[in-house]
Amino acid sequence: MAATNIEVWQQATVVHREQVAEGILRIELEPDMPKRAEPGSHIDLIISINGKDVKRSYSVVETSADGNRLVISVLRAPLSRGGSIFMHDLQIGQRLNITQPLQNFPLRVGAERYVLLAGGVGITAILNMATVLKKLKANYTLVYVGRSRSAMAYLERLQQLHGERLQVHVDDEGSSLHIPELLAGVTDGTELYMCGPIRLMDTVRRDWLQRELELSALRYETFGNSGWYDPEEFIVRVPKLGLEVTVPPGRSMLEALEDAGAQMMFDCRKGECGLCEVRVTQLSGGIDHRDVFYSERQKRQSSKMNCCVSRVVSSGTGLRSDAPSSGFPAVVTIEPN
Ligand code: FES
Numbered sequence: 001m002a003a004t005n006i007e008v009w010q011q012a013t014v015v016h017r018e019q020v021a022e023g024i025l026r027i028e029l030e031p032d033m034p035k036r037a038e039p040g041s042h043i044d045l046i047i048s049i050n051g052k053d054v055k056r057s058y059s060v061v062e063t064s065a066d067g068n069r070l071v072i073s074v075l076r077a078p079l080s081r082g083g084s085i086f087m088h089d090l091q092i093g094q095r096l097n098i099t100q101p102l103q104n105f106p107l108r109v110g111a112e113r114y115v116l117l118a119g120g121v122g123i124t125a126i127l128n129m130a131t132v133l134k135k136l137k138a139n140y141t142l143v144y145v146g147r148s149r150s151a152m153a154y155l156e157r158l159q160q161l162h163g164e165r166l167q168v169h170v171d172d173e174g175s176s177l178h179i180p181e182l183l184a185g186v187t188d189g190t191e192l193y194m195c196g197p198i199r200l201m202d203t204v205r206r207d208w209l210q211r212e213l214e215l216s217a218l219r220y221e222t223f224g225n226s227g228w229y230d231p232e233e234f235i236v237r238v239p240k241l242g243l244e245v246t247v248p249p250g251r252s253m254l255e256a257l258e259d260a261g262a263q264m265m266f267d268c269r270k271g272e273c274g275l276c277e278v279r280v281t282q283l284s285g286g287i288d289h290r291d292v293f294y295s296e297r298q299k300r301q302s303s304k305m306n307c308c309v310s311r312v313v314s315s316g317t318g319l320r321s322d323a324p325s326s327g328f329p330a331v332v333t334i335e336p337n
Pocket of ligand 1: 265266267268269270271272273274275276277291293306307308309
């Protein structure tokens with residue numbers, strides 16, 4: 001499927017909203033310039049947080065049969081930076097600035113076999129891929145992982161459509177996914193597409209590398225929204241700019257630095273491109289790397305971090321500490337890019 005990443009901005013109207021799982025809202029948008037979304041595509045949209053315009057990305061779950069509506073689904077994050085709260089407050093008739101569908105997670109048609117892995121709200125990036133593979137009569141398995149059935153959006157519909165091709169793993173039923181088992185069944189010619197919490201994708205990626213499977217056959221989408229530790233407040237010092245900024249749990253380091261007037265480099269804002277990298281010169285605490293850009297070795301070294309998603313924490317295992325930790329809050333000193 002062709003990938004396009006040219007941003008075409010337009011207005012869209014909210015035409016339907018409906019809760020589809022615990023904390024997950026299905027939102028249907030009618031864009032002024034409708035365009036069908038390919039599997040794996042997303043839209044960027046502008047939301048308002050504390051009076052500021054901020055860009056957020058959401059996977060397109062599907063396009064309506066007539067091609068006029070784009071569907072997204074949004075989890076109301078308990079530690080939201082404001083984005084999911086704004087989205088859950090949207091009302092029918094409200095107008096939004098959105099892009100036409102963008103693509104950086106394309107489905108490659110023609111593989112011998114596919115494994116689609118969705119964790120929680122990550123199903124939003126995967127659902128349309130499964131629909132297309134079903135239509136193409138491809139050899140695929142859809143693996144859907146969640147903490148409880150009530151929190152798993154579209155589960156019933158997926159069961160009806162995909163039957164035995166769907167494998168469901170539910171933590172509170174004791175049927176959690178065993179990743180080595182999943183990857184043991186991956187042979188040459190299999191492509192794995194995944195979207196879900198960073199820790200799930202990190203584990204899959206690590207096992208994938210250990211098994212020396214073809215890296216180009218592992219594809220993922222991340223919106224950089226979860227890490228190994230709960231977000232906490234920390235302090236970032238930038239001696240070059242004479243700045244000391246407090247980063248609250250609900251803001252990224254990048255956003256906090258921008259708020260303080262720093263000119264930062266960035267592109268994806270979701271831990272994929274590495275453009276927002278900063279050099280860590282001193283650290284009291286540890287880095288909760290939430291990107292998929294660095295290798296495991298780079299993450300362990302903790303000499304750099306992608307400040308759009310990664311955070312600093314005051315406790316945890318394997319933390320680097322250059323200065324005696326004074327406990328909470330953790331402090332990081334950086335040189336910006
Ligand atoms: S902006 Fe792309 S990794 Fe941070």
